[in-house]
Amino acid sequence: MTDPFFIAEVSSNHASDLDRCFEFIKAASDIGCDAVKFQLFKVDDLFAPEILAKSPDHQSRKEWELPVSFLPDLKAKCDEVGIQFACTPFYLKAVKELAPYVDFYKIASYELLWDELIQACAKTGKPLVLSTGMATMPEIEHAVSVFKKAGGQELTVLHCVSGYPTPPASCNLKAIQTIRDVIGSKVGWSDHTRDPYVVNRAIDRYSADVIEFHLDLDEQGAEYSAGHCWLPQEMAEVIAGRRRIKGADGTGIKEPTAAEIDDRPWRADPTDGLRPTLKVRDEWRQKQ
Numbered sequence: 242m243t244d245p246f247f248i249a250e251v252s253s254n255h256a257s258d259l260d261r262c263f264e265f266i267k268a269a270s271d272i273g274c275d276a277v278k279f280q281l282f283k284v285d286d287l288f289a290p291e292i293l294a295k296s297p298d299h300q301s302r303k304e305w306e307l308p309v310s311f312l313p314d315l316k317a318k319c320d321e322v323g324i325q326f327a328c329t330p331f332y333l334k335a336v337k338e339l340a341p342y343v344d345f346y347k348i349a350s351y352e353l354l355w356d357e358l359i360q361a362c363a364k365t366g367k368p369l370v371l372s373t374g375m376a377t378m379p380e381i382e383h384a385v386s387v388f389k390k391a392g393g394q395e396l397t398v399l400h401c402v403s404g405y406p407t408p409p410a411s412c413n414l415k416a417i418q419t420i421r422d423v424i425g426s427k428v429g430w431s432d433h434t435r436d437p438y439v440v441n442r443a444i445d446r447y448s449a450d451v452i453e454f455h456l457d458l459d460e461q462g463a464e465y466s467a468g469h470c471w472l473p474q475e476m477a478e479v480i481a482g483r484r485r486i487k488g489a490d491g492t493g494i495k496e497p498t499a500a501e502i503d504d505r506p507w508r509a510d511p512t513d514g515l516r517p518t519l520k521v522r523d524e525w526r527q528k529q
Contacts, residue, residue: 244483245429245444247274247476248327248347248370248453253305254462254470255279262311263318264458270322272477273484277324278347278453279307279315281339282331305463309338316342327370336361343367345395347453348384350374350403350431356387363393370451371396372431374403378423385424397451398424401431406469409439417447427451433469437479444483 249269255262262279269277284293284303293299312328319326325344330336331352339346345368352358353376362369369388373381381398388396400417412434421428429451430443443449457470464470491498497505507517 245449246276246451247480248276248278248451249274249456249476250278250453252280252455252462252464252470253302254455254457254464255307256461256463257304257306257308259311259314261458262307262315265456266315266318266324267322268458268473269456270324272473273480274476275325276327276344277319277456278327278329280329280331280349281307281309281312281335282329286332312339312342330358330362333358333361336365340365340367345370348372350376350401353380353384356384359384359387359393360391363388363391366392366394368395368397369393370399370429370453372399372401372453373420374401374431378419381420382423385426397427397429399429399431399451399453402433405433405464405467406435407433409434409436412439414439414443414447417443417449429453435469435471435475437475437482440479441482 249265249272251262251265255265266277283306284299287302288296288299316326326342327345327347328339328343329347329349330339331349336346336358346362346365347370348359348362350372351374353371353373359369359371371384371388385396385398398420400414400420402411402413404411414430417428417430427450430440430447430449431453432440432443433455434440440452440454443452454476455464455470456476457465457472460472462470506521509516510518510522512519
């Protein structure tokens with residue numbers, strides 16, 4: 242089994258601060274992630290005016306916007322530390338704004354039904370990661386069809402549960418295999434549990450190709466209090482554990498390992514069933 246591709250989702254925890262964005266990129270690289278992902282949205286283009294007119298909570302999310310001017314610097318920092326740069330576009334123009342910089346696009350679960358956004362990403366020729374929280378299989382199949390018909394080539398679909406946080410009992414990890422059987426592309430898990438056992442189960446039992454998780458640096462991010470964001474050391478332990486597990490696979494040849502050599506002479510001797518072998522017993526007698 243190959244290691245999954247780990248994506249650290251910064252989401253809205255960056256506080257529109259470029260230096261803090263850089264800290265996220267470095268942290269994601271340091272803990273062994275393959276990519277770091279941001280979100281590009283404008284609140285006025287994200288929610289309908291009748292919602293914004295009556296919801297101070299939604300209006301306040303303007304503070305979470307990522308400035309478009311940050312994009313060149315974010316890409317450069319990712320290149321510097323050797324990690325891929327990805328971003329979720331939440332308005333059509335964002336696809337074009339991101340094109341010179343991102344290694345791949347991500348479409349969020351809430352935008353799964355927006356064909357035009359999927360088509361715009363597909364036409365760039367860049368890979369797309371598609372989250373499927375709240376979706377039915379027909380809705381997923383439709384989105385995949387839209388992507389392919391628009392010329393999209395490289396697609397990864399993430400099983401996702403849009404609960405923040407998601408209880409382990411609600412994860413329905415078997416859906417990873419269901420999606421894979423139907424669409425035949427790479428399939429992964431977008432985590433909202435902050436539970437290492439769930440992440441490892443998605444990998445070990447359902448061969449998740451990709452693991453996406455929400456990251457915060459210091460419990461100060463805008464979304465941390467919701468309970469679904471991992472801290473760097475928490476995910477570092479999961480990723481390091483994956484590498485240890487992979488190293489445990491060995492060659493497959495059944496033979497004594499270095500850890501066993503010294504104990505081989507202490508096995509029961511076939512002549513009488515007593516430990517150690519006769520040779521060792523003779524050596525001990527000679528010591529006396």
